[in-house]
Amino acid sequence: MHSDLQRIVDDLTDYVGLPIQLTDVRLDSIVFGPHRDDIDWIRRESLLLRRTPPQVRALLEGSGVFTATGPLRIPADAALGMWSRVAVPARWHGVTYGYLWILDAEFVLTEHQLQHVVDVGAEIGRLLHGMQRARHVDASRLSDLVAAPLEVRQRAAADLFESGALAPRSPVAVVVLQHQMPDTPADGFDAALWDVGSEALPRAVLRVVEQNHTVLLVPLPRSGDLEPARSAASRLRRIYLNTTHPKVTAVVAGVSDPHAELVEVHSAYRQAKLAARVAEALPELGPVAEWSRLGAFRALVSIPTDQVGGLALDPVLRSIVDAGDPNLLPTLEAYLDSGCDVKDTSEFLNVHRGTVYYRLHKVESVSGLSLRDGLDRLTLHLSIKLGRLAGVINHRPAGGSQRRR
Numbered sequence: 218m219h220s221d222l223q224r225i226v227d228d229l230t231d232y233v234g235l236p237i238q239l240t241d242v243r244l245d246s247i248v249f250g251p252h253r254d255d256i257d258w259i260r261r262e263s264l265l266l267r268r269t270p271p272q273v274r275a276l277l278e279g280s281g282v283f284t285a286t287g288p289l290r291i292p293a294d295a296a297l298g299m300w301s302r303v304a305v306p307a308r309w310h311g312v313t314y315g316y317l318w319i320l321d322a323e324f325v326l327t328e329h330q331l332q333h334v335v336d337v338g339a340e341i342g343r344l345l346h347g348m349q350r351a352r353h354v355d356a357s358r359l360s361d362l363v364a365a366p367l368e369v370r371q372r373a374a375a376d377l378f379e380s381g382a383l384a385p386r387s388p389v390a391v392v393v394l395q396h397q398m399p400d401t402p403a404d405g406f407d408a409a410l411w412d413v414g415s416e417a418l419p420r421a422v423l424r425v426v427e428q429n430h431t432v433l434l435v436p437l438p439r440s441g442d443l444e445p446a447r448s449a450a451s452r453l454r455r456i457y458l459n460t461t462h463p464k465v466t467a468v469v470a471g472v473s474d475p476h477a478e479l480v481e482v483h484s485a486y487r488q489a490k491l492a493a494r495v496a497e498a499l500p501e502l503g504p505v506a507e508w509s510r511l512g513a514f515r516a517l518v519s520i521p522t523d524q525v526g527g528l529a530l531d532p533v534l535r536s537i538v539d540a541g542d543p544n545l546l547p548t549l550e551a552y553l554d555s556g557c558d559v560k561d562t563s564e565f566l567n568v569h570r571g572t573v574y575y576r577l578h579k580v581e582s583v584s585g586l587s588l589r590d591g592l593d594r595l596t597l598h599l600s601i602k603l604g605r606l607a608g609v610i611n612h613r614p615a616g617g618s619q620r621r622r
Contacts, residue, residue: 221344223248229317229337233330236260236320239341242313244269244277252320257300260320273299282316288331293322305334309342314349317341355382359423359434362479363391363486374479382423383436388475390446391485392433393493396457396468422449430493431457434482441475443507450505469496470505491518498606517602533584534600538610540583546601546610548576553598557588 222239230237230250238249238260246263263269269277277283280291282304293301300322307315317338319326361373377383418424423434431453435446450470457468471492473485488508495514496503508515537545548566552573555561559577563570577588586593604610 222341225337225341225344226250226317229334232333233319233326235326237334238263238318238320239307239315240269240318241315241345242283244274244316247315256320257298257322259297259299260318273297277304286313288335303331305331305338307338307342307345309339309346312342312346314342314345355380355423356425358382359425359432362434362482363425363432364483367480370480370483377423377479382421383434383479385479386477388437388439388441388477389479389482389485390435390437390443390475391473391482391489392435392446392450392453392470393486393489394431394433394450394453394457394468394470395493395497396429396431418449418453419445430490432486432489437475441477443472443475443509446472447505447507454504469493469500469503471496472505472507474509491515494518495606498608499602514602514606517599518606520603531596531600533586533596534604536583536585537580540579542576542579545576545580545583548573549580549597550601552577552588553594553601557594 226237226239226248227250230252236250236252236256239247240263241247244263249264252260259270259273263273276294276297276299277291280289282289282291285304285306286308287306289304291299291302291304293299300320301324303319303321303326305317305319306313307317317334319334355377358373358377361369365373378385383389418433421436425432433446433449433453435449437443437445450472454468454470471489471494473488473492476482476485492506492508492511495511495518496506499514502511502514511518537549548562551565552559552562555565559570559573563573566573580586580597581588584597586597588594588597601610
């Protein structure tokens with residue numbers, strides 16, 4: 218349907234002879250027709266950024282755009298550098314689904330042309346309504362795939378195959394993005410982010426948006442190459458972090474392994490969700506963490522949440538924390554992460570090697586363990602990583618050079 222919208226707007230632009238842009242109800246760009254260089258900076262920026270600048274959004278809201286049911290002339294604003302334009306709501310059955318914006322600085326748009334735009338706007342409203350409805354249906358099916366009993370998952374998979382949304386036995390991956398959307402309805406947030414021009418996700422990607430996470434189902438090539446899933450995760454992170462409505466924080470993502478059977482997507486969902494949890498607790502492994510690349514963390518993060526805290530609060534770890542030196546734990550973690558290489562640790566922490574030796578000796582003294590003993594090192598390393606996953610250890614090893622991974 219996106220190509221249909223582009224064709225309609227291109228035809229309208231040719232008919233009217235003026236630059237035309239289609240936005241969603243939040244004024245984010247969906248498609249735009251061909252234009253020359255004679256456009257104002259506001260149109261130029263909205264085309265480049267795929268969204269309307271905040272100060273312009275406020276001005277348009279004050280002009281009555283969001284309550285308009287018919288064409289509305291927006292006067293020029295010399296102080297803002299904004300040319301006059303006409304907004305035509307794209308409506309279907311009394312609901313506005315978007316706006317056609319006609320840049321008309323010279324007031325050359327005729328009544329006959331405007332009426333034609335209004336008529337076409339009704340068709341665009343119908344298409345946008347259909348796109349929104351299809352998204353809601355597919356989102357419901359994806360919700361069933363990741364959480365419902367087997368019989369319901371089988372029915373959802375069959376529906377997706379029948380609708381052509383996915384091909385049978387084509388590999389897929391699940392992406393989970395963890396985020397926070399304070400005081401914002403998830404469905405409204407989803408509607409605001411779906412159509413964002415070149416940044417938009419491919420239409421084949423299914424999505425469910427919840428208050429604190431988003432789930433993507435990404436079709437993969439027959440080879441099971443995860444690149445489309447990585448790209449979708451990174452692209453949606455950019456959209457979420459760059460959007461101005463609302464402000465979204467702490468966006469990390471997890472990517473599952475490829476799965477060939479759609480009814481097994483719930484397993485992929487679990488992998489992606491756990492990977493996102495690792496990315497959230499250990500930023501150095503994020504912001505996009507892949508399940509297949511997590512190594513030992515796949516086992517650690519699989520421990521039930523209500524048990525992790527108790528395991529992390531090992532008496533030995535507590536003795537190091539209670540020693541009163543905040544440098545001990547970061548130094549110990551950097552040392553263990555480096556494979557017990559003092560030179561690498563000192564460079565990473567940007568401190569003298571003697572400082573590293575002193576801190577490690579103090580760790581041995583207060584813990585009663587020996588860093589020359591493999592099992593003691595394993596005990597300390599696991600305790601620290603579990604503590605990070607449980608949130609009882611909040612430091613990050615920070616140094617003067619990039620940790621090798």
